[in-house]
Amino acid sequence: MGSQQREGAGEQVGQGQGHPHITTMPLMLELKYEYFPFSWPGRIKLLELVFAFFCLVCSAPAFLGTQHYFILVVVVFLLGTIFFSLYYLCLAEPLNKLQVNWLMVEFWFTAFAAFLYFTAFIAMLAEFCPMESEEDKVWIDANITAGVFGMFNFIVYSAGTYLIYVEWKQPGGAAPAAPQPA
Numbered sequence: 001m002g003s004q005q006r007e008g009a010g011e012q013v014g015q016g017q018g019h020p021h022i023t024t025m026p027l028m029l030e031l032k033y034e035y036f037p038f039s040w041p042g043r044i045k046l047l048e049l050v051f052a053f054f055c056l057v058c059s060a061p062a063f064l065g066t067q068h069y070f071i072l073v074v075v076v077f078l079l080g081t082i083f084f085s086l087y088y089l090c091l092a093e094p095l096n097k098l099q100v101n102w103l104m105v106e107f108w109f110t111a112f113a114a115f116l117y118f119t120a121f122i123a124m125l126a127e128f129c130p131m132e133s134e135e136d137k138v139w140i141d142a143n144i145t146a147g148v149f150g151m152f153n154f155i156v157y158s159a160g161t162y163l164i165y166v167e168w169k170q171p172g173g174a175a176p177a178a179p180q181p182a
Contacts, residue, residue: 029090036088041167044160045085051153052078058146059124066127067143070150073120077113077157084109107164114157121150 036042055074062068084106087095095102124147131140 029094031090033089036085041160041163042088044156044163045081045088047156048081048153048160049078049085051149051156052081054149055146055153058142058149064127066123070120070124070146073116074150074153077109077116080109080113103164103168107161107168110157110161110164114154114161117150117154117157121147121154124150 036046052074056071056078059067059070059074062071087102087106124143128140128143128147133140
């Protein structure tokens, strides 16, 4: 005779405890992986994640201020891109209950990411391209490579910004479909 159920309240009151325990159903998430291989915005997000990984691998560890700025930009927007990837993968239904225009948020996030990637890759290339040192050649080349991957990510984020804008301004809000593999 451990607990009683109150009718209609959805609460269980433990005997001798004096405070209610609320019983709720667990959140069920459905994985919608079709977004990534079958739509251009999904493919763009995968490219953003891959290029960000290579930016981090090539530029870390950071010793100069330019590298710190570059890594800050890469990490912040990598985390944001992971969030939006998870949003499209499994979090769209629960997060849409918040009454936020997520497409507009994603547009401004992606546009800001493109701008900051532009400044970061220019800073990296301006800092490391003129450097010459035989003993630090591998480190310099790795940072130049990081700047080039940052440039690639700038291009990809710019394309993503355009595709999100087109989707945002469409009456139905549907993303342009990628061609199906034969």
